[in-house]
Amino acid sequence: MSDKLAKRVGLSSVTVAQAHPRQGPAPLWRRATEEPAWVRVALIGTALTFLALFLMLPLAVVLYSAFERGLGVWYSAITEPDALAAIRLTLLVVAIVVPLNTLFGIAAAWAIAKFEFRGKPILISLIDMPFAISPVVVGLIFVILFGSQGWLGPWLSAYDLRIIFAVPGIVIVIAFGTLPFIARELIPLMQQQGKEEEEASLTLGASGWKTFWHVTLPNIKWGLIYGIILCNARAMGEFGAVAVVSGRIRGETNTMPLHIEVLYNEYMFTAAFAVSSLLTGLALVTIAIKSVVEWQEERRQKLAEA
Amino acid sequence: MSIEIDHVNKHFRDFIAVDNVSLTFREGELTALLGPSGSGKTTLLRIIAGLEQPDTGRIRFHGEDTTELHVSQRGVGFVFQHYALFKHMTVFQNVAYGLTVRPRRTRPGKAEIRDKVMRLLELVQLDWTAHRYPHQLSGGQRQRIALARALAVEPKVLLLDEPFGALDAKVRAELRRWLRRLHDEIHVTSVFVTHDQEEALEVSDRVVVMNKGKVEQDGSPEEVYDNPANPFVYQFLGNVNRFRAGIHAGEARIGDIRLPAPEFHDRRNESGLAYVRPHEIEVYAEAVASDTLPARIELISVVGPTVRLELRTDAADDLVHAELPKHRFHALGLTQGNDAWIRPVQSRVFLPDSQVSNG
Numbered sequence: 001m002s003d004k005l006a007k008r009v010g011l012s013s014v015t016v017a018q019a020h021p022r023q024g025p026a027p028l029w030r031r032a033t034e035e036p037a038w039v040r041v042a043l044i045g046t047a048l049t050f051l052a053l054f055l056m057l058p059l060a061v062v063l064y065s066a067f068e069r070g071l072g073v074w075y076s077a078i079t080e081p082d083a084l085a086a087i088r089l090t091l092l093v094v095a096i097v098v099p100l101n102t103l104f105g106i107a108a109a110w111a112i113a114k115f116e117f118r119g120k121p122i123l124i125s126l127i128d129m130p131f132a133i134s135p136v137v138v139g140l141i142f143v144i145l146f147g148s149q150g151w152l153g154p155w156l157s158a159y160d161l162r163i164i165f166a167v168p169g170i171v172i173v174i175a176f177g178t179l180p181f182i183a184r185e186l187i188p189l190m191q192q193q194g195k196e197e198e199e200a201s202l203t204l205g206a207s208g209w210k211t212f213w214h215v216t217l218p219n220i221k222w223g224l225i226y227g228i229i230l231c232n233a234r235a236m237g238e239f240g241a242v243a244v245v246s247g248r249i250r251g252e253t254n255t256m257p258l259h260i261e262v263l264y265n266e267y268m269f270t271a272a273f274a275v276s277s278l279l280t281g282l283a284l285v286t287i288a289i290k291s292v293v294e295w296q297e298e299r300r301q302k303l304a305e306a
Numbered sequence: 307m308s309i310e311i312d313h314v315n316k317h318f319r320d321f322i323a324v325d326n327v328s329l330t331f332r333e334g335e336l337t338a339l340l341g342p343s344g345s346g347k348t349t350l351l352r353i354i355a356g357l358e359q360p361d362t363g364r365i366r367f368h369g370e371d372t373t374e375l376h377v378s379q380r381g382v383g384f385v386f387q388h389y390a391l392f393k394h395m396t397v398f399q400n401v402a403y404g405l406t407v408r409p410r411r412t413r414p415g416k417a418e419i420r421d422k423v424m425r426l427l428e429l430v431q432l433d434w435t436a437h438r439y440p441h442q443l444s445g446g447q448r449q450r451i452a453l454a455r456a457l458a459v460e461p462k463v464l465l466l467d468e469p470f471g472a473l474d475a476k477v478r479a480e481l482r483r484w485l486r487r488l489h490d491e492i493h494v495t496s497v498f499v500t501h502d503q504e505e506a507l508e509v510s511d512r513v514v515v516m517n518k519g520k521v522e523q524d525g526s527p528e529e530v531y532d533n534p535a536n537p538f539v540y541q542f543l544g545n546v547n548r549f550r551a552g553i554h555a556g557e558a559r560i561g562d563i564r565l566p567a568p569e570f571h572d573r574r575n576e577s578g579l580a581y582v583r584p585h586e587i588e589v590y591a592e593a594v595a596s597d598t599l600p601a602r603i604e605l606i607s608v609v610g611p612t613v614r615l616e617l618r619t620d621a622a623d624d625l626v627h628a629e630l631p632k633h634r635f636h637a638l639g640l641t642q643g644n645d646a647w648i649r650p651v652q653s654r655v656f657l658p659d660s661q662v663s664n665g
Binding site for chain 2: 196197199200201202203204205206207210214215218219
């Protein structure tokens, strides 16, 4: 047995020597898509360094500065009336904007993916527009439209309607700025899925509404949830356009990001970071919800397959 | 339930998909709509289902006009080429779907739905897959589930759009025999679209050959195969060779070979094309009779039990394809590059401008 083994080893070393007569030791075989160790280490190292510098460090700074002077200070900073008003306003805007854009996103994606019509490419580019325009410009556009000196200003004041420097203006600019998120997420998804399943549902006697509810919606569920989360995060954090249209009236038209800036400008660093930590916390919660939902779905799939 | 298609037209921009088609599908029949891609067969099927609206013309089910009726009200079962099963539902939920989405008034009870679904799953021999998801099944199994799902709503007509198109050859052949037996069992008026002539001839009671939005021929599989109405149908239903032929007093002459062409009994000294199937050509190693055509063997290919020859002869513009059984091929001792003699034993003659003559 042992000499057989020795023979085999000897044989194989002869083969290697013959195959590479001039190269010394045989190079290790590796997969076509695998990089050498140092490249892998360098790539992973770079990625981790970037993540640490640009994501983890700021997060740590926010949390550290927020709690630097103890829980009591943190708590009083976020329960101070102006802060509470800002939190309430932000949540109100999110509660209006996210459902609105969800409806719009589904409708636009449905129209683009399932129907053929003239001007479709134009509609697709229009949906992207809010991403391309600077938020400050967006704010100015709406001031020009609805402001007291603006085009619709006289008509609005005649009916005693306030849009600029009031909540409706904030809702409008945030809805505008976050409009592409859900539609952008759904359009490629729905285009790829085609309409055969919907057609199958219709031939089986289901109404249009039931087809949407039982067939379309489950198929786009993940894209939709992801789009809503992105839309939600952006709606809470939107600054530039809101700064222009809100008028920054304390306790009335300040959203959380605006309130943070006000505090910061007044050298109230701890309070600014306390409110920041809350905003960051809300973002972290959204990400956590997304992860849990994804994990649940994965588990369900696995159970079904077992 | 019979289906009547009455002067239906449909175009997409400049493309005419269905060109003034009138057809009747009789009660309980299994009809194949056969044609190349772009012939309008799928569009016609989708118009029957209500998934497309015709530009003009009417659709009637059993005499009742359904042209304006919404697809969900028509009571058709539709089977798609790529199955279109609901990915996020189990097999059971898929089959039950048509029953569970009914309004409460007409919806059967839970137990009743379960019984019905399990009966259908047994019918398609897949009752053991009830709790699986579509992605866990093979293509052939998915298509059987799709069929069970379509049958669950007790459709008045069953429409199948290239139902076996996405399957591999062996599963295809199995499944189409199975579909034939199933149809003999349930007898629902069925129309299926295919571009595979073998499938159409094997499965259906009746074949409708379509080309460029028009119906070229409509008849039993045997009729269509043995008596093609025009060169298109001849070519579409299997390989065919074209020989230059003289037509004279009810005879077609290819070289010295005389073949009967009774439909041209009143024609004198005209020229036309004789269409001959590969298996209607006899091949000889020597000139056994004066009326054989000399040819050269350009290619020999052995396909299982048959041997296909490609021959060059003066009587035809293109290469002539002939088929013979392997044992006969060996007995003749033919070799590639050598001479051979051929004789068409049967043909069908068409005039060069492909005027259709129904003989």
